[in-house]
Amino acid sequence: MLVEIARDPQVRVRDLADHIGITQRGVQKVLADLYQAGYLTRERVGRRNRYGLNLDEHFRHPTEAGLPIRLLINLFVARDERDSP
Template sequence: MEKSHEKEATGWTFLTNHAHVLILLAQNPERVLREVATAVGITERAVQRIVSELEHEGYIQRSKEGRKNNYTLNLKRPFRHPIESHCSIGELVKLVQRSDLRPSEHTEMAAQ
């Protein structure tokens, strides 16, 4: 598992694991949670808990397609903390979106 130099050196990052999971699902809504866990650097069980919390709060919607899950983000949902509640999840996704990745149609649908 590859870690960023910043995280290795200091032990913290600016974004939470919840944000990391959300961003990865925005990049690829069909990504399996084991891959998400590896990318974030946490256990698969922790990712399952985070996905459950995000789903319960209306930030993502999970749907089954065969044996796979698909995740649709609700990009209009605001951040939870009062300091940043004027910002939407869509703004976060846009801020960190990699130029080499196209937004998923699941992400785009939720933004409309």
């Protein structure tokens, strides 16, 4: 979900659900968890949300706990840029 938000900070919950393959309610729960944990911020822009990522926040899983999420985001966003025509 973090990668999808990095690709499109104004992505809709409906679109996240479609891309990831979970329900909209599931997306809302994950977004709330990420917000509470400090991984993302939300800003209301008109009728939509704009999300920001805290790229310096570290992964929670013990095997990656010392690594910032920036590494994951940069890996996928850089790949997307290379694959674009």
